[in-house]
Amino acid sequence: MDQATITLSVELSYQGAPFHGFARQEGLDTVQGCVEDALQVLFRRPVETVCAGRTDAGVHARGQVVSFELDACEVEARGLPAIARSLNALTPPSIGIRGIQERPAGFSARFDAQSREYRYFLSTQPVPPLVMRDFCWHMPGELDIAAMNHAAAYLIGEHDFKSFCLAASAQGKSTTRCVLELTVDPVEIAGDELVCMRVVGTAFLHSMVRTMAGTLAMVGRGLREPSWVQQVLQARTREAAGQTAPAQGLVFWKVEY
């Protein structure tokens, strides 16, 4: 007899530094490993999880979403708030379970995401910012933000982003993605001036956001003209783009369903 199952999702934030990325890898500290271990302790059986975006080692998350299925009786026995509290207690302090909700049957945090938002923070001040020190790419010097926005405009819309994808991950798969919004703005955070690249898209390739940040940074530095970004897109090879910006400046910000 089939037991009724209930699909849940949790929203979680985490600091990137303590983890070898989101995806479970045996013998390494990963976010998925911590969450699944906590679920196993709580429900005394393995529970598989699916996430909205597999973040790399060192990348932070403010609003990662993870979905999983439980038996109806497992949910009813505890209630959602208690499950969230228990997961918080059973995961390391660098992971925060911010919310939990029931989803329609068959919901997937990955496949049902309508859009994903990432933010990449740069600090151009001579010394690193106080609070954001471990959440930015510290690159002292001037950045031409208008030029970066000009360049960013070429990346908005549906394009083949093969040049912005880690080469090994691009093999034999479609590298076409749709960028809905991409802006670069000065922001003040806890008394420090930073630059924030905000990008919203339906989905992203491996290292795509960090390669965009590294590429736009070259334009901001005046090393390339904004229109160069169009050539980078057309080249369809990773070598054409700028560097992969450091992981610690990237925050997986939000997912819309």
Place this chain on the structure above:
Amino acid sequence: MDQATITLSVELSYQGAPFHGFARQEGLDTVQGCVEDALQVLFRRPVETVCAGRTDAGVHARGQVVSFELDACEVEARGLPAIARSLNALTPPSIGIRGIQERPAGFSARFDAQSREYRYFLSTQPVPPLVMRDFCWHMPGELDIAAMNHAAAYLIGEHDFKSFCLAASAQGKSTTRCVLELTVDPVEIAGDELVCMRVVGTAFLHSMVRTMAGTLAMVGRGLREPSWVQQVLQARTREAAGQTAPAQGLVFWKVEY
């Protein structure tokens, strides 16, 4: 023959966690110890420093100011920007030298300060904030901000703040201080909602800001009426006030000269 001396000040930020406070203590990592050691390496002689506010262990600074004297020839040989860069290179990464300037002869970062500003951050969300995690007092639950501001109003102006001073430090010294501004406001920092207590005063007693934060938090929690703060002031004993709020929520924000 007297050599001409030049008085300099540096503005520095630092994270509180790595240090046993600002003031030099032999055998312990302190901010003053790091800065004076760097000056000694640079100028091959001991250089004494004076700070605007001696922060306790765990307290952060965004705009601490430190003054010291150099011989004119020592300044001329290098120039101010190079001195600042060298100090940055010779201090740990958790200390940032944000600026350097020449001051009038006899200037003291401590005695010439017109006002000092501190900010105390509280997080009332169920899970700690992402970026501000190590820069706040995490106290899940509701805070009545209007009541806290009502209570804060009693503390503005010149008062005997003996009840807000670490008892041992209050012995035999004046405990009258002047609070110029004191407000409590919700703030959004890097995608998280926090509460910020901002206080400006001419000078502060030992633990005064943290005791204010702990006292106002009791009002915010509804454990005391706002007018209770007036009784706390009048009691002139540390036991009358609320707890000393944790050091990690406090940031020494700015000094005006």
